[in-house]
Amino acid sequence: MADSKDLWKLGATETAARTTAGEITAEAAVGAAIDRMDAVNPRLNAVVENLSDEARDRARALDKARASGAPCGPLHGVPVTIKINVDQKGHASSNGVVALKDLIAPGDAPIVENLQAAGAVVIGRTNTPEFSFRADTDNPLFGRTHNPWGDHISSGGSTGGGGAAVMAGIGALAHGNDIGGSLRFPSAANGAVTVKPGLGRVPAYNPSQKAERGMLAQAMSVQGLITREARDLHVSMPSMIAPDPRDPFHTPLPWRGAALEGPITVGFTKETYEFELHPEVSRALDAARDALTDAGYRVVEVEPPLLREAGMDGYRALMGEVLALMGPDIRAHGSDTIQAIFDEYFRQFTPFEGTELLQMMAKRSHYARAWSLFLEEYPLVLAPFLPQPFFAPDRDTQGPEGVREVLGSALWSYAMNFMGLPAACVPARLAELTEGPQPINVQIVARRWREDLAVDACIAIEDRIGRMCDPLWDRMG
Template sequence: MAHTDIWRLSATELTERTRAGDLSAEGAVQSALNRMDQVNPGLNAVVEDLRTEALERARALDQNRAKGAPTGPLHGVPVTIKINVDQKGHATTNGVIALQEAIAPDDAPVVTNLLNAGAVVIGRTNTPEFSFRADTDNPLHGRTHNPWGQHISPGGSSGGAGAAVMAGIGALGHGNDIGGSLRFPAAANGAVTVKPGLGRVAAWNPGQKAERGLLAQSMSVQGLITRSAADLHLSMPSLISADPRDPFHVPMPWRGQELESPIKVAFTKNTFGYALHPEVEKALDAARDALADAGYLVEEIDPPDVFECGRNGYRALMGEVLSLMKNDIEGAGSQTIRDIFDVYFQEFPPILGTELLQMMAKRSHYAREWSLFLQDFPLILSPFLPQPFFKPDRDTEGVEGVHEVLGCAVYSYAMNFLGLPAACVPARLAELPTGPQPINVQIAARRWREDMAVDAAAAIESRIGQMAPVLWDKMAAEP
């Protein structure tokens, strides 16, 4: 492989070479930076370029290896960090102009864990204001574009991470997910991710002024967006390392006990009255067939009521947001984000007061129903969205826009309310009138079994193929 093509390598392929000494960490990082120079001006995925410190770190990793020091599992892998997470010496802007000088005093646990594993941070990626849109644009850093074309939103809130990874800017992209912010960008860009379950990845921003609300704490998780399922198996064991700054982190190994074969998968196309687009149905059928071919026992059966659980969970979250965040949004947000939140509150009428406490209590009821169902069906294959991914700024188009973007995404935020792991993997490349577009499906799993969700994603990927090579050919053919 030519030096100029090193950026194409997966994290798994990179570490095989960097740890063996066949490729320097500096070479891996420089190739990713060259790719960033080539494509980021048209994407605006990376909004803070960290090349100077990245190359210094890469050279230090090479020197330490030459001296016989042990190498980490992510030795020399170029990664990006989302701008809503603390990285020492850099602003945690969260896409908000008022936070552009909010310099982090220390690294968040996810940054610490990636660095301890030998990764190299090459840049920080874009997010919408307050990281609360499924699209990525803000007055501070501007719009991020999808590498498949400007007819598709890059997703959000980890839109910069998804666009960067799929365009070849780093092999791993850090992101987080309170209602779908890892999975929306994965679906938009044709990437692979797993939303970890509650307590799986240590989280905390050393620069934060107050603790987050209880629902934000229990629904939001940190994770990674990748081009291949194998890279999740490589990187997630490092990301889930313990950190005492998160007192509710659960220190468990990545791999759980192997289950007897065949593993049963519940398969559902239920979209609760929302129209299921033919291309999404084809993606679901392809994913079902791939899992069956891989030896899974797939049975068409609906899980417990996703619609009620998801809608109530997001309404409860909106109640917490209205109570704890509304002043910040009104005081520091743009008119665009204030208008979007007004429509959020229409789409998801906030649950407040005693009813909010009752719904937080009822969360255990929903989680118990799912726990019992997952005893029989350890995995659930479902749509992620009922239709292909939406266009940029769709959520600025009033009630109908927000309804298409978030209202119908019950399979997404239900998993956050339940605290369950859920992988998102492409299962089809649709040729739509607007242009080519990946279609992702979701695989939910038992609590603590992110590894099983990723195994299933790998089985689908191995039979359907990765989207990145197709995308890169498309990008290379464009003027």
């Protein structure tokens, strides 16, 4: 039997296998994660609502049910965290906004229901920036979330709390969402692994919502998970995609698609457009390419179509919708910091409005079609996520150049949201920079509905590079 003091180190795959087999109890697995949370969260401020009491009760109930012969779910006894912008019954969906601190959810969002139906146990709710619209996590309600690698790196956003928590050992899975990079930014910041699902893959709905989201928000935002080892996505995501009638546009497809014939061709690019590619990012891309080649993939250099155009048009369109639908709330309830950041967003991504906005929403199909044709030949594309190592905390508060580094350079991120394509993010190098150690992640884009192929590629890279949590834990103690 595993040493109880080390159970927090187990990933979701191993935790579920051991609890199902009876080697460890759900109570022990959950208790170890809670103890780890108690030990490291005071410094990190990743979990801003501690649910340890109800988590222990649920874990004991799972153990009792198993002992009585009830079947175990695929995530039996796996400790998880939920981001504070998604509904969990009886808890506030504050979205990092002081004015929403008492917005108590009347029911669970589909992803919370799906996690719990699979046997997972929620141990806490994690931090996000105001309105979940920064790539850095800080807000007036709960304060800053710190990166477990050190304060020289932002924890990322908007799922900064989830990314920091899972890498520090607070739960094996962290829920998050992504409208422009909010699963992948914190994964890159903390050295975690994620796959941003494609449009319609994971059902989404908040019972507390007072109105439907804008059409672009519906088309670009997805729910997902952040993990510290790639294999955990294969054990967890099939439960996340279970259908829910509250999301009428959910696409009920199996997690695994048909096997592809022959070696899978991977398009490889280091293109970062007008942004300079940092040598450490270049080395990470080379390491990922070599890992995929050694694993049997056919890797060829490519020139991806219309990436920059899709990213810029997509984000300017999103800013048009945000200005119209969220702008009044940001002005009424946002801090001076978030208002200044949005002012710079609007300057650098001039919002499309009126007829032009409608035209750009229509043009989304043009970009998505070009990429669908491209991905027929190259089912996967290995590319940068950011052109430089992850930025320091509050970089996006430092005027035009700060926002340009944080968001302007992230073309490979939000272009995928606009086109609704799956995109995984996986660490491929640990750089020793002057400021301190820093993980460097790369991105793997996949054909529509083929998140499984992206995760397989992440596993091949991780098998070569190793899990980034191991050197992190050596440093944290």
